[in-house]
Amino acid sequence: MFARLSITALLLLGLVFTLTAEGNQESGSASGEITEEIVIKLGHIADPSHPYAKGAEEFARLASEKSGGMIQVKVFPSSQLGGQKELIEGITYGSIDMALVGTAVLGQFQPQISLFDLPFLFRDRDHAYESLDTVGMELGEELEKNGIKLLGYMENGIRHLTNDRREVTSPADMKGLKIRVMTNKIYIAMMKSLGASPTPMAFGELYSAMQQGVVDGQENPSAHIWTSRFFEVQQYASKTAHAYAPEPVLISMVTWKKLPAQARDIILESAKEAISWQRQLSTDQDNEFWDKIIATGKMKVTEVDRQPFVEATNPVYAEFAEMVGQANIDAVQAIK
Template identity: 35%
Template sequence: MKTLQKITVILTIGLALSILVVFFTTSNAVSSGNETIIRFGHGAAESNERHLAVMKFKELVEEKSEGKMKVQVYPNEQLGSEAEMIESVTFNDLQMVAASAFSQYDQRISVFELPYLFDTYEQAWQVLDGEIGQEVAEPLLEDGLRVVAYFENGFRHVTSNKPIEEPEDLSGLKIRTPEFPLSISTFKAFGSNPTPMAFGELYMALQQGTVDAQENPIANTYASKFNEIQDYLSLTAHQYMPLPVAISEEFWRTLTSEEQEIIKSSASEAAQFHRDILRENEEEMISKLQDAGMTVIEPDRDKFREEADAVYEAYKNRFGEDFVNNILKAVK
């Protein structure tokens, strides 16, 4: 009987310790002595420019705070998918995330993905870093998500095994898109058959012929070596996609004004760092794709832009006509 009691006590103590370990390694892992700990997750590999930008943020925060703030970085979806990481930030189980899947909380954040909304990177950055960028992100505060900067995803282009020079060339083509409503709507407008699937499944799907084509920023096409299974790169630039960086609003309110400023300024500097290195590397990546045997096509984008008009009409109904018109006015 005494042995049984001892075992029960040991098991009870063990369970209590396990709960404490979990408790202090999740939502409450934001302080250690005199240090403030920021856990930052993202979905890219450590070789990706996105990871370099997050590491730049870490460097800036720790330098500006003189080591009083520490950033722990978790790349490559170590803490779950983008959607799961964003949800963790809403609960302050994770303090920061760089991801694309915020439209699950408010679809208006995806307004920047309207086809051919922006003609240049500079035009996009000016809108994102101004009042419109703040206004579009503001509704996310209701879910505990504060957007502090917009990192870079860039302009998206099509790869395929047939030349794509005008929208008619996409007719009936089975093309992989992300699971974003605007991406799907855009390619339906082009007459193709958009097929959403996870990015991690894409290489094999192209290899096996499950899909005929795909669309991504140059950096993703290059890093994933799609040139091994796709013959053509068509520089359609059909969508620009930013990468919002969000911090837990619950966590944010525990910070001093000085700490908040350190995070804001560091995120802004890291965002521009990300934008710059992607732009600097893009031409080189295109050249390397050509050297590897890929044919690069520069199509007439005006024809694609005309076909995309139908998407604007549909999303004016969804987002609100005044909202979309204000975005268009800011772009001009």
């Protein structure tokens, strides 16, 4: 389930005692005010120009501003602190303070949070936000048993399909395509239901894998397709909108428990404001990214009739209802 021990060891050696090594934050009561500078390391896998990478920077700015410079959040993009599994593992140990990761990976620690990976779950973005801010936060409470505190959900975006073999307008066109997916049972089942051959792979390996033909394609929001330049190695994009991808904002319980009450309040407030800001940015930039992708002339972008894709993926709900909780599915679908 986790990365190899050697990776964990490197994380622990390189990053452990983050809180004490840079500012000795343990001096100062966890029930009182900030008395010394607090330095927090936050990692994610995205390019710095990605909307949720900018959300991380906005969170850092707000935390510094609200604390009068006493809280400094250092952001490490582009998998500098490891892939998503390594980031989550580091948070559980306390060797990484904060991270932005996908629910597809986080679901390995709290299976019910994989609810949000189900295909065609949300009607629109507003439905997604309301679901995440209610049902999603309730499910996130279970993460604390594993040393992880959920602060809220930023947005990765709406996921679409790309490939380098043929234009895809229906599930029939996906037959036999090797599509990279995250290491997530729901995404694997989703791609199988559409006739594709799912290939789990770390995000950092994806560009070269497509370039070398190891996989035929992938599925991601427009932000990743543009900022990671997938259009250079993929000829076709199909706007399937088959899934919405939240981006949970996590903090280590090891870190959280060491923070003074004043710092906790500032981090919670900063996270809330940064999430709202980032969601709007992501929405605004979605169409802009597609316009830029089309303008390159390297990728054909196709609008598709989504109903056949919806019907093809319906069996995924029955397969995972027990894992994610039928009551949770019902709660999301009941939100108006």
